[in-house]
Amino acid sequence: MSDRPAISLPGVGLLPDDSAVEALIRAEHGDPFSILGPHPDRDGLIIRAYLPNALGVDVLERDTGNRICAMDQAQAPGLYFCRLDIAQPYLLHIRWATGEQITEDPYSYGELLGEMDLYLFAEGNHRDLGRCLGAQVVTLGDVEGVRFAVWAPNARRVSVVGAFNGWDGRRHPMRLRHPSGVWEIFIPRLQPGEPYKFELLGQDGVLPLKADPMALSTETPPSTASIVAAPLRHDWQDREWMEQRGQRQAVSAPLSIYELHAASWRREGGDEGRLYNWRELAERLIPYVQEMGFTHIELLPIMEHPFGGSWGYQPLSQFAPSGRFGTPQDFAAFVDACHGAGIGVILDWVPAHFPTDPHGLARFDGTALYEYENPLEGFHQDWETYIYNLGRTEVHGFMIASALHWLKDFHIDALRVDAVASMLYRDYSRKQGEWVPNRFGGRENLEAIDFLRHLNDVVNVEAPGALVIAEESTAWPGVSKPTSEGGLGFDYKWNMGWMHDSLKYIEEDSINRRYHHDKLTFGLLYAFSERFVLPISHDEVVHGKRSLIDKMPGDRWQKFANLRAYLSFMWTHPGKKLLFMGCEFGQWREWSHDRELDWYLTKYADHQGVQRLVSDLNRLYREQPALHERDCDAEGFQWLIGDDSGNSVYAWLRWSLAGEPLLVVANFTPVPRHGYRIGVPRGGNWQELFNSDAECYAGSNLGNSGTILAESIDSHGEKQSLSLNLPPLGVLILRPA
Template identity: 50%
Template structure:
C-alpha cells in the first residue's frame, strides 16, 4: 500500500525540517479512497521495524522512509485509542515505548493567556520540564518559549540526542512549544534543539526554566522534582514579616559559598550545600547575625564570575549539590532564626552559546541592537524588559525562589546599569528613550513590577537595591513614584567612610566632612551600610590591609570603623572574612584564611563583631528608628582637630537612647567633656579598645554625668576617650 503522505512531507519529517509534527505523527483521520480511516504514524530513526500494540493485538507498521518514518492505516474508522510501539532497532534488543504523539496539549488556556499578556508570575509551574502521569503513563512534560523558531525538539539520552524524534507542538500566538514524552524521568539529561530560519545547524540550548543543571563544563539540563522536600521552617515563615520589618535589627553576613571554606586535599574541594549549612549555621548563630546573603547561587559556567553571569536562573548551581541540598541549607538557617537573602541578577546574563543569548536565533531575551543589548564592561547581554517573555521569565523567577526555596530577600545587583540607557557608554553608543532621555523606562517599570509582585505574593520578603547613583525614591513605594525596594545600599557612605579611614590620622582633621556628610541624606532612603565583597577584591586590599599605620593602628582602625558602621543609622552588611580581619584580598578560588583565628588580635575583631551584633539586637536605640531623624542626634561634630565625633541614637521611646563617641586619632584624651541628654550614671556597653578585642584597654569603667548645658545637651560627662576607638554608653536604669 502506498503512503498517505506526499514526498515533500515525508522528506521534511525525515530530515527534521517539518515545523508541525503533531499534524503528521501520531493518530490522525485521513480520507482514503473516499472513506474516513485512521492512520497512525511514528518516526523512529533507530528502528529496523515498528509494531503497534493495542491491548493484546499487534499491527506491524509500513516503513515509508529509509530514515525511519513508519505508518499504519486501519481498514475501518475507529475512535481514538491508546497504544504502544514495539521497536526492533538496527542494533540492540527490541523495546516497547509509549508514543509521545498520542497525547493532546497539557497547557491550560489560562496559562497561555497570562503568558501572552506578560502577567504570568508562576510560569515555572508549566514551563520547563515537569514529571507527569498522563492517562496512566509516567513521563515528562516539556514547555519552552521560542517564537521565531521553525522547529523545536527535546533531545537527550532517551532519543540519542536526535532532534528529529521528539519535535514539539507550537502555540503560534504565544510562541510556546510543548511535548509530553513518556518514560523520561528524574535524572534524565536533556536540551532543546532549535531550528531557526537563519542558522544551520540547529542551536542546542539548555532549558531556561531548568530546575537543575549538569555540573560544569557540561551544559545539559536535568529533569528534577523540586516539590518533594519536607520543610521544617513553619515557625520562621510565620514570624518573617515581623522579624524583617524596618524597625527590627538586621545584620547581614555576605558570603560566597564556594570560597567560605574548602576541603583540604579532596576533589572536588567545595563543601556541599549540606556541609556548608552544618558548619555555617552554628557559626552565624554564635556571632549573632540575623541574615546571610549569598552571592548568586543560580547556575553559571565560569567560576571567576562569582555567579554574576548566569545561564540557569531557575537552577541552584550543581557545584555544591542538588536543589534539595540547597533547600536544606535554607531550612537549617530558618530553624535557627537566620534569614536567607540571595543576590539576584536581572540586569544582564551570560553570552554562552547554550544559554539565553539568541535563544531562538533572534534577540528573544536581549535587545538585538548592541547599543541596548550588550554590556561591554562585563561582556554580557542586557535583558529586553519590554518583552512579555522577559517579564514572565524574570518576575516568575523571583517568585520561584520565594515559593520553592523559601528565600527571604533579594539583593538586586547592578540596578544603576538598568536605570540608565547611557550607563558606562560614550556618546553615540546608546539610544535615548522615546522622550529623548537617558532613563530606561522599560527597566524602571520592570523593577516596580518586580517589587510589587514579590511583596504581593510574599509579604515580609525584603528587597535591596545595589544602586550607586542619586536616583530618587529607590526605597519608596511604587504608588508614590518610587521603585518599591525595601532598602538601598548606601554606596556613598561606604565610599566616603573608606576614603576617610584609609588616610593617615594626621590628615583626618581636614576631611571630617567625609564622616558627617552621610547624615545630610541618611533618611532620604532606607539604607543598608555595606562593606561588601566588591571592596576587598581587584587590588583594593582587604579591610584590614586598607587601614593605615602599624599593626596596632590597623587593628584599632578596623575595630573603630566597624563600631561606627553599627551605630550609624541603617542596617549593616559585612562580607565574609572581614569579621576576623583577613589580611589577604578575597579570591573565589580558595578558602578564607581561617588559621588567622589562632591569633588573639583576629579573635578580638571577631569577638567585637559578635558583641556588636548582640548590642544591635538588644538595644532598640540602635535599630528601631533607623530611617527617621527622631532616631539620631548629633552631639558634637566640630572637634575636627582631634577627629572626634559624638552623637545620640534613640529608640521609638526617646528616653531609650545610647551615646556614641568616636576618636579617629591614636591619642588618648583624658577628662574630655561631652554633652549628654541626662545626668546620672552611665555604663559602657562597648569600648572597641577593650583588651578583650585586642586593644590597649584605655577608657573609663564608671561614668557619671552632671547637670549642666554642654553641646546643646542638658548634662555633661568628663571621659577618658581611648585611642582610635569608639565607645557606646547607656544611662543606667
C-alpha cells in the same frame, strides 16, 4: 496474542507526501504532529512514527500489551506507518540495536498547555512559570513522563534532545502553539535525572544546542545540559519563621547581614579542596553565623552560571540552584535549616544582564529574543554581557516569575537586586552617541523602571514579609519609596555613598584625617532620604582594592585598632548592616573565589579580637532598641559633636522609639583623650556598654571603668555632661545606668 495485519499498501492519505517526508528527515518540518502519531481514517486509525535507526516497530494494545501489528517502512528509512481498522489506544514496541523499548507514542497526545497559561505568559503575568514551561514531571491519564515546553517564536523547528533519544533532533520535534511561540511535547515514561537540551532550527540553520531557560536543575559546570528535575517536595519545618518573618524583617527590626560566597567560605580539606554541598555547608555555616550574631546571610548568586569567576553574577539558569552544591532539594533543606536556627536567607539576584555563552539565552531562537537587537541597547560593554529586554512582555514576566520562584518555592526571605543603576539608565557607562534614548528622548530606561516597580508590587502581594533590596549607586530619587508615591518600591537601598566616603576616610593616615572630617559627617545629610543598608561587600576586597584590614593605615596594632573602630562606627551608624565574609576576622589576603578563607588566622589574638568585636556588636545591635528601631528615621539620630576635626572626634546619640538614648563616641586618632567632655541628655550614672579598645578585643584597654557620673556642667547644648577617657582609635557606647 492478537496479530491483526496492518494495511501496508499505500492508500489515499496513508502516507504523507514526499515533500513533507523530506522536511521531516531533514528535521525542518515545523508541524510534526500533522504527520506523526495517530490520525483518524474512516472508522480506523493511521499511525505514523519517525524513529531513525530503529530495527523494527510493532503496535501493541494499550490495555493488554498484545501485539496488534507490525509497522511498515514508508518512503524513507526510519519512517514507519500502519492502519488499524479500529481506533484504539496503543503502545509502540520499538526494537533498537541496543535493546527493546515499549512506550506510548509522544505524538498521540493533544495540546498540553492550557490557553490561560499561554495567555498569561504572553501578557507577562504568569507568576508560576517554573511549573509551566521547561521540563515538568507530570502524569497524563495514567502515564508518567515529562512535559517539555520552551518559548522560541522565531524558530522553524524545535526538538528536545538527550541521551534518551541519542541527542538526535529528528526524534522528538515539538508542537508549536500559535500565537504564543511556545513549543511543547510530552515524552512518556521519561524519568527525573535525565540531561536534556533543545535543538532549534533558526531562519539561518541549526543553532548550537540550547540549555533550557526554565530548567529547574542543571549539570555541574563545565557540563552545560539541563536536567529533568523531580518536583520539589521538601517537608518544610519553618512555619513559625515564615509566620513571624514580617515582624522579624520590619524596618524597626535589626538586620545584620553576613555576605558570603558559598564556594569559598569553607572547603573540605582547606584552601582549594572540594566544595561542600548545601547540607554539609549548613552543618558548618549555621553554628558560625549564630555564634557571630548575624540575623541573615546573603549568598552571592547561586543560580546556575557557567563561569565560576563571575561569582554567580552572570547566571544562565534563573530558576536552577547551581549543581556545584547539590540538588534543589539540598538547597531547600539548607534554607529550612537556616530558618530553624533563626537565620534569614537573602539571595543576590541578577535581572540586568546575562552572559553570551552559545548554549544560553543569547539569540536563543536565532533572533534577539531575551536581549535587545541593537547592541547600543542590548550589550553591556563593562561586563560583555547581554541586557534583558524587559520591555518585551514575555521577558518581563520570565524575570518576575524567577523572583517569585526563589521567594515562594524556596522560602527565600529577600532578594538583593544586582546592578540596578545599570538598569535605570540607557547611557549607563556609555559615551555620547553610544546609547539609544527612550521614546521621549531621555536617558531613563522606562521599561526597566516599569519592571522594577511591578516586581516590588508583586512581591508585596505574593510573598508577604519578604524584602527586595536594591544595589543602586546613583542619586535616583525614591528607590525605597512606595510605588504609590512615585518611588521604585524597594524595601532598602545599598548606601554606596556612605561606603565610599567612610572607606576613604579610614584609609587616610590618622594625622591627615582632620582634613577629611566631613567624609564621616556628610552621609548624615542624606541618611534618612532612603531606607539604607550600609554595605561592606565583596566588591570592596577584590581586584587590587585590598582586604578591609589591609586598607587600614599604621603599624599592625593601629591597623587592627582602626578596623575595630571602623566596624564599631558602622554598627552604630543609622542603617542596616552588611559585612562580607573574612572581614569579621581581619583576613589579610584579598578574597579569592578559588580558595577558602584564611581560617588559620583566627588562632591569633588580634584576629580573634576582631571576631569577638563583631559578635558583640551584633549582640548590642539586636539587644539595644536605639541601635535598630529608628535606623531609617531622622528622629533616631542626634549629633553631639560633628565638628571636632582637630581631634578627629565624633559623638552622637541614637534614640529608641521609647525615647531611650545611647551615646556613641569615636576617636579616630591613636592619641588617647583624657577628660574629654561631652554633653548628655540625662543626669546620673552612665554605663559603658562597649569599648572597641577593650583588652578582650586585643586593644590597649583604656576606658572609663564601667560607669561614669554625669556632672551638671553645660556642654554641647545639654545641661549635663560626662568627662570621658577616649581610647586611641577607639569607639565607646554608653547608656544611662
